[in-house]
Amino acid sequence: MSITRLNNPALLLIDIQKGFQDVAYWGGDRNNVNAEEKAGELLEIWRSKKLPIFHVQHCSSNPNSILHETNRGNEFQDLVKPLESEIIIKKNVNSAFIGTNLKELLDNAKITDLVIVGLTTDHCVSTTTRMAGNFGFNVYLVSDATATFNKKGINGEEFSAELIHQTALASLNEEFAQVVTSESIKEFV
Template identity: 30%
Template sequence: MTKRTDTALLVVDAQESFRQRTDDWAATANPKVLDHIAQLVEHARSSGDQVVWVTHSEPGTDGVFDPVNGHVRVVPELKPADNEMQVTKTSVNAFTTTNLQQQLTLRGVRRLVICGIRTEQCCETTARVASDLGFDVEFVIDATTTSGIPAGGNYGDVSGEDLMDRTAGILAARGFATIVTTAQRVGEPVAV
């Protein structure tokens, strides 16, 4: 199948590093995230959309994001295809420390569908930067996940569910992205 060049699914940080943080992963707000991402990947492939795999790396930290420890790789159940673009970032968003914008522009991509891990961090920041760069953005909220943030300073605990809700609300209200669900994305196309 010939790839359509107007739409790309960005799978952000669906990587083994997060599962190595066992307490954090066990507390994820959306335990079905990998199933939903898999549905989006299957739909993108069957629709001729491009699939882009983004991983996060922190070289020299000796932690779960340090590539020398072997966890900076897409979780095995998602299995990127050989012909699909893969980029590794060292910033929160997928653009600043990669050539992703150039690669997408060269391929004629104008619309990005974003899913992945850390709803309010890497996924949201990628959506905001993508919008600023002129891409139309769909944010598939139930194909993202995060975990809660414990109280700090003058702030109380924030649950992962609250972070996901707030992210969706802010992205939509400020015009950064159209918020959709996996079912909406794999059903009829959603206008952006």
């Protein structure tokens, strides 16, 4: 792994919002129930080392969505609540790069290494990771600090959250990112 503190890696915390605590709303089951805790541990390390932090917040344009800005579900979970000095990127699509100034902020700060955590592995985490990789960033996707929910297939079949998570990670690994664990990141930062 080539990530080091000297590279000034940025931590991107994607959509760790209260609305994702409503498991029934998203599919009835989820994997990595400790993902937010792992993300919180990394956040504390980033804060203690004064490394760059970006909180990404999904702000659904659908007023009925649990993630709409008028709903409590839009709020960040307490474990990763941003400090006043930390940057918040608000988005309303699956990528943290579309319709935001995230790339400009990263480029202006000369950041080349990104560590990505958050929700959900197969949606916003995946889309942001793919775009980051395509933009040329060195991306480290933290497998145990990301999670997703069960999905219903196009023919009505049930897919477990763990299967969805693992296949999303497999699709990203070694092409758009290096999939790592929180422990391995802690060793290098």
